[in-house]
Amino acid sequence: MLVEDLERVLDDLAPHVLTERWDTTGLLVGRRGTEVSKVIVSLDLSEEVVVEAVTGGFQAVVTHHPLLFTPLRRVTDADRRGILVSQLIAADVAYFAAHTNLDGAAGGLCDLVAHELGLLDLHPLVRADAGWKKFVGFVPSDAVERISRAVFAAGAGRIGEYRDCAYAGCGEGTFVPGPAATPHVGSSGRRERVVEVRFETVVPAQSLAPVVDAYLDAHPYEEPAFDVYPIDDVLTRGGQGRVGSTRDATSLVSLAETAAEAFGLSEVTYAGDGERMVDRVAVVTGSGGSLMEVAAGRADVFVTGDLHYHDAERAADLGLDVIVLPHGRLEAWAMRRWTETLDAALRVWSVTAEFSTRGRSRWHTVRAVAGMRSEPPGSVDEVARLFDLEQATEQEPPGTVGAAPHESVAAIDDGPPLFVLRTDGGSRGNPGPSAIGVVLEDDQGTVLEEIGVCIGTATSNQAEYQALITGLETAVDRGVRRLRILADSELLVRQMRQEYKVRNAGLKELYLQARTLVRRFDRVEIKHVPREENVAADSLVNRALDGLL
Numbered sequence: 001m002l003v004e005d006l007e008r009v010l011d012d013l014a015p016h017v018l019t020e021r022w023d024t025t026g027l028l029v030g031r032r033g034t035e036v037s038k039v040i041v042s043l044d045l046s047e048e049v050v051v052e053a054v055t056g057g058f059q060a061v062v063t064h065h066p067l068l069f070t071p072l073r074r075v076t077d078a079d080r081r082g083i084l085v086s087q088l089i090a091a092d093v094a095y096f097a098a099h100t101n102l103d104g105a106a107g108g109l110c111d112l113v114a115h116e117l118g119l120l121d122l123h124p125l126v127r128a129d130a131g132w133k134k135f136v137g138f139v140p141s142d143a144v145e146r147i148s149r150a151v152f153a154a155g156a157g158r159i160g161e162y163r164d165c166a167y168a169g170c171g172e173g174t175f176v177p178g179p180a181a182t183p184h185v186g187s188s189g190r191r192e193r194v195v196e197v198r199f200e201t202v203v204p205a206q207s208l209a210p211v212v213d214a215y216l217d218a219h220p221y222e223e224p225a226f227d228v229y230p231i232d233d234v235l236t237r238g239g240q241g242r243v244g245s246t247r248d249a250t251s252l253v254s255l256a257e258t259a260a261e262a263f264g265l266s267e268v269t270y271a272g273d274g275e276r277m278v279d280r281v282a283v284v285t286g287s288g289g290s291l292m293e294v295a296a297g298r299a300d301v302f303v304t305g306d307l308h309y310h311d312a313e314r315a316a317d318l319g320l321d322v323i324v325l326p327h328g329r330l331e332a333w334a335m336r337r338w339t340e341t342l343d344a345a346l347r348v349w350s351v352t353a354e355f356s357t358r359g360r361s362r363w364h365t366v367r368a369v370a371g372m373r374s375e376p377p378g379s380v381d382e383v384a385r386l387f388d389l390e391q392a393t394e395q396e397p398p399g400t401v402g403a404a405p406h407e408s409v410a411a412i413d414d415g416p417p418l419f420v421l422r423t424d425g426g427s428r429g430n431p432g433p434s435a436i437g438v439v440l441e442d443d444q445g446t447v448l449e450e451i452g453v454c455i456g457t458a459t460s461n462q463a464e465y466q467a468l469i470t471g472l473e474t475a476v477d478r479g480v481r482r483l484r485i486l487a488d489s490e491l492l493v494r495q496m497r498q499e500y501k502v503r504n505a506g507l508k509e510l511y512l513q514a515r516t517l518v519r520r521f522d523r524v525e526i527k528h529v530p531r532e533e534n535v536a537a538d539s540l541v542n543r544a545l546d547g548l549l
């Protein structure tokens with residue numbers, strides 16, 4: 001494919017018409033005639049990405065944030081942007097930006113983020129101008145087919161996923177050919193009345209000239225009649241931001257946690273009453289502060305990538321809670337995901353799209369070290385705390401919730417007694433007949449509860465989660481505040497500690513259920529133990545499966 005073909009594919013995925021007035025998108029550097037076989041995608045254009053493109057044999061780079069956002073007055077090696085542009089030109093690498101047009105596109109970044117949050121029934125927060133003209137032609141009925149084909153081929157009649165859209169109605173056309181005319185119908189000086197079809201369709205403003213040309217070429221009349229009308233049409237599926245509903249009402253804090261989880265964020269801030277139940281959610285990737293007023297009344301929560309501190313008060317005045325997901329992290333996630341869309345669209349050309357492995361945000365995060373003890377990474381045999389519910393979230397908004405465990409470890413010698421929960425789940429067949437084993441002990445090691453039951457057909461991982469959930473519920477019922485969980489499933493332990501992602505759809509629900517239960521304790525620890533140290537729970541599973549319980 002050539003750069004100009006890539007330009008068309010990108011315009012389909014991120015239509016230029018969705019670009020905000022202040023923004024710069026599309027082909028920013030490069031020659032349209034250059035051959036492309038590999039495309040690299042990144043959030044920003046940095047030195048590292050240019051090096052990766054050039055050394056990795058990529059002929060085109062697509063970034064979300066445009067390098068040439070503000071005017072570039074000279075291209076020299078005296079400044080960073082000049083150097084990057086020179087390098088791209090020297091290596092004949094084309095450079096595209098897909099920014100606000102990609103945020104707002106159907107299947108673009110806002111849609112990807114909204115879907116990942118589980119939002120349904122999505123609509124743009126602000127619908128985009130379609131940038132269309134209405135084209136109306138008056139056509140003899142036997143020429144309608146030919147003319148419509150010609151104008152459609154020139155770019156008319158496309159609405160969303162539909163093409164060749166038009167409306168036609170019959171009427172009567174009248175005319176008197178002049179003395180010098182050579183009419184297709186009738187003769188000079190005689191009033192003519194003919195049946196004509198009023199054929200109307202929409203045309204993107206930039207395609208108007210070729211459409212008019214095509215119409216005139218295909219029309220049999222010497223002087224074809226046509227009108228072009230300005231219209232205030234809006235796109236139904238594209239535009240800034242999205243607003244949609246959660247499947248069920250959820251508390252603000254658990255929506256924030258879901259977001260942390262979904263986008264792998266260690267920290268998510270929110271403002272509002274964490275316990276407030278919400279179900280209408282507006283999403284604006286990037287810096288969405290300017291759209292808060294538009295979201296007021298249509299959403300309970302406004303989710304965006306960047307807000308100023310005092311925007312929390314503005315939001316409160318508008319009746320909105322807000323959740324802020326770090327701008328760069330969120331958009332990097334979304335661009336990575338969108339790269340799959342681009343790659344699929346390029347497949348017919350045998351061209352691939354890959355997400356940059358070297359692109360890095362200029363922003364970095366560090367955590368305070370003093371007074372904190374962190375778990376050595378990957379040491380599954382150490383007891384790791386899951387949650388510490390003395391979270392600021394409950395006390396003063398704006399709060400912070402995290403997907404990763406808090407790193408500060410408070411002494412656990414004081415406070416309520418530490419109970420021990422041993423859990424195991426097993427399946428004969430995977431999936432197959434399954435059972436769970438749960439043992440709850442008090443801080444003296446006295447067994448308070450033993451549960452061994454069959455749970456029907458499940459995978460062994462599902463059974464592990466079911467065991468954990470049953471154990472947590474049992475502990476909640478007994479008023480346990482602090483709990484140490486011992487389990488022999490490394491997957492379960494690592495997922496609960498958020499060292500592993502939960503990708504399996506069949507586990508996600510169970511995982512979230514377990515996470516929700518965990519929040520009902522002051523402190524929960526989870527530890528991986530070898531199977532031979534989990535005999536108490538393991539034997540309950542086997543006895544249940546053997547039909548002995």
Ligand SMILES: [Zn+2]
Pocket residue numbers: 065285286287327331
């Ligand atoms: Zn951005």
